[in-house]
Amino acid sequence: MKNKRNFLVLLFILFAAIITAGCSDTDEANSGDNENEAKGEKAAEQVLNIANDQEPAGLDPHKTPAHSSIRIYSQIYEGLLRFDENMEIEGQLAKEWEQPDDTSYVFHLKEGVKFHNGREMTADDVVYSFERILDEETASHIASYFSNVETVEAEDTYTVKFTLSEPDATFLSYLTNASAVVVPQETVEENEDLQQVAIGTGPFKLEEWVPDNHVTLVRNEDYYVEDQPKLDQVVYNTMKEESSRLSAIRTGEVDMTTLSAKSASLLEDQEGLNILDYQSLEYSYVGFNVDKEPFNDEKVRQALSLATDRQSIADIVWDGDAVISGPVAPSMGDWAIDVTEEELYQRNVDKAKELLAEAGYPDGFTTEITTASTYPDMVDTAQLLQQQWKDIGVEATIKQIEWGEYIDTWSNTSADILVGRNGSGTDPDRSLNYFFNTEGSANVWNFSNDNFDQLVEKGRETLDIEKRKEIYVEAQEEIINLSPNLFLVSPMNYVAVRDNVEGFTPYPHNGEEITEVFKK
Incomplete structure (x- = not known):
């Protein structure tokens, strides 16, 4: 009996241990499931969806300026x-x-x-x-x-x-x-290059790029800055049509998108959204291939400047939320001159016709304006210029091209006239030297002027700030007079953000900073 009783006790202990182990395994499994669910909830909360107006033109930072x-x-x-x-x-x-x-x-x-x-x-x-x-x-x-x-x-x-x-x-x-x-x-x-791959040291890593659809970045777990980034994943959704971006931000399909002034005004009273604005460092422009007739004659370029009503462009294209600009955007403060005082900024059709006649075009000429089809402001600007230039006998057709072709057209100077937008950067040297020096990396206009080159090179070498400002005042006046580009307006930028997104502040010099962004 004793042996039987001991056996039964031993069997009971073994059975209890099996049950306990089973419960423990189940609890651990449930605990793991709960943890995974918690992680899933966190991941879902910390995925930021951004609507992009354009597809990336490549990811090589040393080669791609788009x-x-x-x-x-x-x-x-x-x-x-x-x-x-x-x-x-x-x-x-x-x-x-x-x-x-x-x-x-x-x-x-x-x-x-x-x-x-x-x-x-x-x-x-x-x-x-x-x-x-x-x-x-x-x-x-x-x-x-x-x-x-x-x-x-x-x-x-x-x-x-x-x-x-x-x-x-x-x-x-x-x-x-x-x-x-x-x-x-x-x-x-x-x-061979970094156009399709990306390995950096930054807060996010490239996970996936599906052309014409989205780019996905994920958190860099080894990032050296503590507690950054806050997000686990960022998805840049390509939505070229502004109506699509407008709908997506309204419904919550995306958390953030840039918008035009007109679209931003439609969202002012939209529940669940915040509209952030800031004066940009960008300006819109008309660029000429100065190797091609008739744009190799500065009088022709000056005539087109005199025929351009920049205030109308600010009012119509940007809904009044833009300021008339030179090559150095007004948001750069004391570095920028007051271009509204410049003679070539005063619309004067009679003077423009005189200059065309002196250049050998008394009856005007025909030309083509090229612009990006996926940027409504560029298309609208081209259409306004087409109407305004008719007043001096210039008949222009408009060619709209896709973004990738537009970038190639810009870099290869394969358009006679190009409407676009540039950034002034954070130093006036970029606005002047980079774009218009004979050796400037972004001088795609075939423009060259010895006096201008000497000016901007002197400005770059001058360490005294006040003396630099004097040099760049002269350089801005010079480039406006030579007119390889017509500088138009500098717009306000608008970002629509869902109200559960925290930590996002756009700056004129950086409207894309998201390392401190998180979703509540």
């Missing part, structure tokens, strides 16, 4: 420096720097920063990146920013030295540019 690309690759890549919210320069990949003399800069890098492939970023990567920017074969759109750089050297693993050929007042500000970033050499060599 804003549709910058807004994405600026989340993936980082440079040595950046601007803070007050437009003060601060370190990004560089923790500190010094300037031993007027032509040398030494940067000390943050340690332990990793590329998205897991490799540590070092001074050698900085050297490679800037050598790539300056290599003619790269054809980088920012090469002229760093044309004064003679050498870039890695002094040790975390120290890099730049030596310039002459003093350069723009050097530090240009290091904040979204394209002046550090890339890994092995990724470039494996893929």
